[in-house]
Amino acid sequence: MELITRLAGGAPAAPATDPEERAKTLLLAMILAAKADGKLGREEYERITGKLEEVDASHEVRAFVYQAMAEAQDPAPLVEAARRDPALAKEIFAASVLAIRVDTPEESRYLAELAQKLGLSQAEVREVLARAGLA
Numbered sequence: 001m002e003l004i005t006r007l008a009g010g011a012p013a014a015p016a017t018d019p020e021e022r023a024k025t026l027l028l029a030m031i032l033a034a035k036a037d038g039k040l041g042r043e044e045y046e047r048i049t050g051k052l053e054e055v056d057a058s059h060e061v062r063a064f065v066y067q068a069m070a071e072a073q074d075p076a077p078l079v080e081a082a083r084r085d086p087a088l089a090k091e092i093f094a095a096s097v098l099a100i101r102v103d104t105p106e107e108s109r110y111l112a113e114l115a116q117k118l119g120l121s122q123a124e125v126r127e128v129l130a131r132a133g134l135a
Contacts, residue, residue, distance in 0.1 A: 022088065023055055024064050025081045029092045030099035031068045032075050036110035040069060047099055079117045089118040090128060097132045 027048065034044035048069070052062055082089040093115055100107055115125045129135035 020058065020061060021081075022091075023057065024061055025078065025088060026091060026095040027051060027057075027061070027065050028068050028072060029078055029095040031065065031072055032078065033096035033099040033107070033110060033114075035069075035073065036100070037104040037106040043101075044099060045069070075114055075117065078114070082118045086119075089120055090124055093118055093120055093125070094128050094132070097128055097134065102134060 030048050030051065031040070034040050034048065048065065051057075052065060055061075057065070078092050082092055093111070096111060096114055102108055102111065126135055
């Protein structure tokens, strides 16, 4: 998850969210971004499951991720998490950017809408995209 924090420009303040909840939120962000074009591709699936290994995710987190990959479509939980802990907003966006290769109009639209719902400024969006090599 360090890469996500770096893409987000480093956390200005320590997030108030429990580390396991933070991990679940960032993994959900990756899953929803990966599904933005209507399908979860093999490369996207491997990126997400690779993060489970990277963070040595608990059984509960793994179960959450596999269930979310099968079901989740609504970004409302991400927006709610950012509302509760504003330090997460850029990290949620960065995790979303990291999960996909933005190569469809649906993915571009999803990221733009997510940034708006998270309350990110255009400068913050450009910063994350630039750090990810997309700007």
